[in-house]
Amino acid sequence: MESTFSSPNPVLFGVGTSKQTGEKLKEFGCKKVLVVYDKGIKASGIADKIIAIINEAGIGTVSFDSVLADPPDWSVEEAGALGVRENVDGVVGVGGGSSLDTAKAAKLLLTNPPPIHQYFGREGVVTKPSKPLIVIPTTAGTGSETTPGGVITDTKQNIKTNIAGTGCSVNLGIVDPELTLGLPPSITASTGMDALCHAIESYTSLRANSFSELTGRKAIMLVGKYLVRAYENGSDLEAREGMMLASTLGGISMSGPLCHLAHDIGKVLGAKFHIPHGNGCASCLPQVLAVIAPAVPEKVRYIAECFGMRIPEGASNEEIGKAAYDVIRDVMKKINLPNLKAFNVKLDELLEVVPEGVQMQQDGLVKLFGQGTSPVKATKELVAEIITRAYHEN
Numbered sequence: 001m002e003s004t005f006s007s008p009n010p011v012l013f014g015v016g017t018s019k020q021t022g023e024k025l026k027e028f029g030c031k032k033v034l035v036v037y038d039k040g041i042k043a044s045g046i047a048d049k050i051i052a053i054i055n056e057a058g059i060g061t062v063s064f065d066s067v068l069a070d071p072p073d074w075s076v077e078e079a080g081a082l083g084v085r086e087n088v089d090g091v092v093g094v095g096g097g098s099s100l101d102t103a104k105a106a107k108l109l110l111t112n113p114p115p116i117h118q119y120f121g122r123e124g125v126v127t128k129p130s131k132p133l134i135v136i137p138t139t140a141g142t143g144s145e146t147t148p149g150g151v152i153t154d155t156k157q158n159i160k161t162n163i164a165g166t167g168c169s170v171n172l173g174i175v176d177p178e179l180t181l182g183l184p185p186s187i188t189a190s191t192g193m194d195a196l197c198h199a200i201e202s203y204t205s206l207r208a209n210s211f212s213e214l215t216g217r218k219a220i221m222l223v224g225k226y227l228v229r230a231y232e233n234g235s236d237l238e239a240r241e242g243m244m245l246a247s248t249l250g251g252i253s254m255s256g257p258l259c260h261l262a263h264d265i266g267k268v269l270g271a272k273f274h275i276p277h278g279n280g281c282a283s284c285l286p287q288v289l290a291v292i293a294p295a296v297p298e299k300v301r302y303i304a305e306c307f308g309m310r311i312p313e314g315a316s317n318e319e320i321g322k323a324a325y326d327v328i329r330d331v332m333k334k335i336n337l338p339n340l341k342a343f344n345v346k347l348d349e350l351l352e353v354v355p356e357g358v359q360m361q362q363d364g365l366v367k368l369f370g371q372g373t374s375p376v377k378a379t380k381e382l383v384a385e386i387i388t389r390a391y392h393e394n
């Protein structure tokens, strides 16, 4: 089988590595940088800590401290405009996926004029290099430090879309598990499930290859070992480090193969109903595993076994799917992940937009690559069945 591998972003990984942020910016020649984060990161004290480290290296800072979830186009434009006004020569993103995506957009807009809409999608890819960007994740989930683009909400069309290319690429990801020690259990749970979805979906994607399978398998194994531990004891540094590594490897794993049904569903739930990304993607994961088991039984068997399920040799594909469904549901219960009903959306409303939204995403991939990513055909009927089961069963 032909395989290609590329991992565009250098990553510095390890406990305490965020203390090198100032020195790394100096190596890039930065004198004044835009630091991008949200109110939660400010309240946690992490933003001030990183800013102090940067200032100690003799580098000036200006803060964009109002990142929004599912970053809207107008918000990332504000971040970019602040950077231009303050004449910064670099960007640092600190936080979860929304902060890192906003930082990527701000970098793009430092050297490319607004509006951001002109850079959306495949046609808008900016290949001209821009100023240096360091991203520092504070959750173990997004893997954004490894991915070549960002996700922005197009508020005109009410959809999530992408920016990509060297114009918004990460020059260095600094992945310091210590920064996740203070994460509340609910965020550990939802972001950890996002990391698991990246790893599982890319591992079972039609576009999976030998390299992505290697990183995907390791990431799934790490989540199986450490997610519940990190949830139950947030100070368990070994578990935090394991989850951070899973997040980074999950990001690398999905760069080529991309994700499929669970993320397709999660993206619609995020854009239309504002359900947080990790919760939305995880909401149907057990059902997705059951549905794809007949297409990729040995992969689904591996996933279930990473979470402690023992499946007898000779088990049918349906039995393998049921085992994976049971064990992932069990994990979701252990980490108290809210089900779809908890977000106060009616099943009818979900069925009106989710099946169509998923099919559009898979059809879009067929147009781009000649194939979708889902190992089973993502018909509207199948997605409706998945959503209905998840709504009633989780």
Ligand SMILES: [Fe+2]
Residues within 6 Å of the ligand: 142, 194, 198, 263, 277, 281
């Ligand atoms: Fe994700």
